[in-house]
Amino acid sequence: MTDERLDAAAREDSATKGEMTRARLRRAATNVFARNGYHATKVSDIVAAAGVTQPTFYIYCESKEAAYEALVAAFRDNLRQITLTNLIDPAIPQAELETRVAQSFHRFLDFMAQDRALTEIGFFQPPGCSQTKALMVDWVAANIAQEQAGGVFRADIPAAHIARMLVGLLDQMGRMNTDAAGRGELARHCARLFCGGVGMRTG
Amino acid sequence: MTDERLDAAAREDSATKGEMTRARLRRAATNVFARNGYHATKVSDIVAAAGVTQPTFYIYCESKEAAYEALVAAFRDNLRQITLTNLIDPAIPQAELETRVAQSFHRFLDFMAQDRALTEIGFFQPPGCSQTKALMVDWVAANIAQEQAGGVFRADIPAAHIARMLVGLLDQMGRMNTDAAGRGELARHCARLFCGGVGMRTG
DNA sequence: CGATAATATTACTCGTCAGTAATATGTTTC
DNA sequence: GAAACATATTACTGACGAGTAATATTATCG
CATH class of the missing domain: 1.10.10.60 (Homeodomain-like)
Known part of the structure; x- marks a missing residue:
């Protein structure tokens, strides 16, 4: 060339x-x-x-496989970028936590919706998805551990497990095909459960 | 015959x-x-x-496809059985909620581990997994709605969303290959997050 | 034993699909 | 306008994989 x-x-x-x-x-x-x-x-x-x-x-x-790999890699690079710039600030006032987490989920959902087909390839469907999710779990876990060290997140659940669960939430929510407003609502619901759980908080 | x-x-x-x-x-x-x-x-x-x-x-x-479908259907039937017999009692004392939810997660994880390969086919890998998860979301959502009506679960997250998130958690946790003890721990961690969230409960 | 059913095999067919050699058609540059 | 390059096509190949016809082997029972 x-x-x-x-x-x-x-x-x-x-x-x-x-x-x-x-x-x-x-x-x-x-x-x-x-x-x-x-x-x-x-x-x-x-x-x-x-x-x-x-x-x-x-x-x-070069080949069918190379074409596929290139797409997976492209998605992966974008996701890494989004994930690393999307981390919760380690020093968040507890009161704002749920709002901030909701914003974070919202950015992830928007990112996934922005090129739904590419997300399907890189995040939802094998063979590409498994490595992508494993990587994301690692990226997220590092941040969760910081939150725990900073006293923002409870420390009686290992960071790696929280990270996996977060990816699980995102996976299921990302698959719902919603418009921008719907994504905002989904993100708030995710944040609500992720931060506060389903219990009534009466105890 | x-x-x-x-x-x-x-x-x-x-x-x-x-x-x-x-x-x-x-x-x-x-x-x-x-x-x-x-x-x-x-x-x-x-x-x-x-x-x-x-x-x-x-x-x-009859064919490769029929063989595959039979396996997916077998897993689906088992999962349905487990799911319907694994529901939380609508009248649980709030204090016991997390323990009961942990038991429920534990039974799911044990079920998945018991025939890991079949679970892979029916729950983790397409094309079989998508319909399975959709069905499970429906089964679970019906129960979640009951919990909400009974005042056990908070009602400001739609039951369908909670159900999807629960399936997302289970999906990620089920993929971890752990022994029986590890599954117990995982189940407790799931229940902890699912019931109480990650927040420090200081607010 | 000899007949009958059950079970499995050897040796194929036919379609499909990733990948290619040889060739044609534009398009810039001098 | 012709040389040189970029871009695309027609017409293949070679391998692989699902499914089958005809046939052989093994067990069961009168």
């Missing part, structure tokens, strides 16, 4: 025909993988959805 | 050669489907694991 092409790719404007095709293939692959999962999608489905022929696919992708 | 054969299948003892083969195929199918998922498992893998040849598979199973 020559310098001019790299420039064209870097500048968002004036996409070359090739970049257009690449983008359409990527979108098509994302949608088809999301709908059918890795094993059940055929390259022929992807190229049909993209409106190109099969060899064209292999101009832009 | 003659009456004698049905009798032999009903009585657990004196399994005929055919019933032995059926059982070995079922075990093999369970393990291979669990390891590789539906689409990535080949009938040839199953029969190799079972130590029989391919046509033998088709003596006992």
Whole structure:
């Protein structure tokens, strides 16, 4: 690839025909993988959805597997970014905790909804999802441990377990297909249970 | 199939050669489907694991898909049984709530661990898992609504959401491969968060 | 033993699917 | 306008995998 092409790719404007095709293939692959999962999608489905022929696919992708891995990796990078910038401040006044946690859930849900198909690939469906969730548990657990050390979260549940449970909540909530307002409500409900539990607090 | 054969299948003892083969195929199918998922498992893998040849598979199973569906259905039936007999009594003293919820989680985790491979098929991996979880959410939500009506659970989170979150917790916890003691601990941690949340209860 | 049913095997078919060689069609640059 | 490059296509291959027909082996019982 020559310098001019790299420039064209870097500048968002004036996409070359090739970049257009690449983008359409990527979108098509994302949608088809999301709908059918890795094993059940055929390259022929992807190229049909993209409106190109099969060899064209292999101009832009080394293999079906490489195309899939690239999508998983892209989602993973985005999720890591979101997770690390989405951590609860270790020094939150207890009173604000639930609100802050709700905001955090809300950002996660928005992120997932923003490209639902990619989320399906990277977070919901195997084989990509398992490693993604394992990584996320680690990222989150580190933060939870800090909260516990700071006295914000109770310390009688191991951070790793809380992190797993949080990911479990997010997994189930993320699968609900709601609009922006619905996501706000979901996030508040998550935060309510996550912070205060289901009990009536009468004891 | 003659009456004698049905009798032999009903009585657990004196399994005929055919019933032995059926059982070995079922075990093999369970393990291979669990390891590789539906689409990535080949009938040839199953029969190799079972130590029989391919046509033998088709003596006992109508198709690869039918074999898979039968396993999913079997898990689903068991799960339904466990779920319906595992509900929290609507009139629990608040003080005992967490203990009772922990017992409930414990029974679920034991059930999942008891045949881990079947659980993988019916609960963890698509395509079987999605319908299973949807059903379980319904079963659980009905009970949660009762708890809310009885004043045991807080009512400011919709029962359906609580049910989904509970399934999310169970999903993540069930994936951890722990021994019986570990499951007891996990169950207590789940119950602790589910009933009381992560907050320090200082407010 | 010899007949009958049950159980399993060898040796295939037919379709599908990932991936490719050879070739054609635009598109920039001089 | 021709050389050089980028982009896409037609027409394949080779392997694999679900499912089967015909046949062999093993147990059961009169």
